[in-house]
Every structure is written in structure tokens, then in C-alpha cells.
Amino acid sequence: NAGVTQTPKFQVLKTGQSMTLQCAQDMNHEYMSWYRQDPGMGLRLIHYSVGAGITDQGEVPNGYNVSRSTTEDFPLRLLSAAPSQTSVYFCASSSDRSGYEQYFGPGTRLTVT
């Protein structure tokens, strides 16, 4: 099993550009989520999904969109990148079968100039 995969690993955007961060898992987990990690602020929940076709907002959803068309994939879209979105983004998946343990991807380091 590859677990949770994320692409790309690094990305540099100019202000106003849009892009999609990819996340996939092969563990058949119902729950997937996106976090951003900023120094001194820990991990903050952006959006999450409890199954295909179902998404909801987390703590810091503004400027981001998500969709969940399949169980495996949960892409995060930045609509119009801003320097405040410079961060490390983590995707995670979970299941009640695993006791709600979050399995994390390797992260995407995004810089917006």
C-alpha cells in the first residue's frame, strides 16, 4: 500500500494564480482532510470529507475549494493564490476501522510570491 500520497512536493505560485494540490489514498478510508501547517500555529483544518460526494468546511476554509468524487481522491484547489497561503499542506485519511487514527501524506510546501 502506498498509503496517502500528495503531489506536488513543492510549488511556487505567483499571487492570483490558481492550482490544485492532489491527494490520494489506497486504504479505502471514508474520511479525508486537508490541513495547513504554519509555524507557531500547528495544524489547522481547511476542509474535510466523510465520504464521496460529502465535504465540509474546517477552521480556515476561505480561499480553498474541495471535491470528493471518489473514495480515493480529495484534491484541494486554490482559487486565487495569496501570500498568506504560503504554508505546508498535509492531506490525511482516517477510518473508524483504524480507531480514527489520521494517516498523513508527506506534505506539499507551497510558496506564493
Place this chain on the structure above:
Amino acid sequence: AQRVTQPEKLLSVFKGAPVELKCNYSYSGSPELFWYVQYSRQRLQLLLRHISRESIKGFTADLNKGETSFHLKKPFAQEEDSAMYYCALRIGGFKTIFGAGTRLFVKA
């Protein structure tokens, strides 16, 4: 409001010394708490969860509902324990919130 607080951003101890990483939570429901660890150049991974009452790599954590705390402890720190530690709270369903994290540095 639900919240996880880790008051120390950085904790520095000598090898062989005891270590305690503090975590306090605010939640009106029945809490389910976790500790996650991120070693250098590795993914975030689960260290332990309170319902298992387990000891992993010598670390233990006890849920104290009266003090709303879930501190992580180890009697003798090792250099390989140096990492970023996050306390996390499951707040119903699958949703999990994290604290700001504590960087532990174990000096030789």
C-alpha cells in the same frame, strides 16, 4: 469552543532527563485524545491514543478529565526523541483538531 492548547513551543532537555509535554483541551463532549509525532523529514504519525492506555517508545499519557489535560511523559529522554509533537482531539465523527505543537530537543 473546542480547543487544544500546547503551552510550550520549544522544550529542551538533556539526554536521560525526564520530559513532560503539556496538553490541555476544551471540549464539552466526551474527549478522545491522541499524540502525534513528526520526526525530521518524516510524516506525521500517531504516537499514542488515550483509549489504548499504552506505552509507545517509553512515552505514556494519561487523560485527566478534571484538569482537562493529556500530558505526554517519558522518564528518560533519548536523543532520538527529538521531534515535533502534536496533541490532537477528536471532536465527533472523524473531525480532529490539533494543538500548535511542541518541538522537543534532547541534548547529548
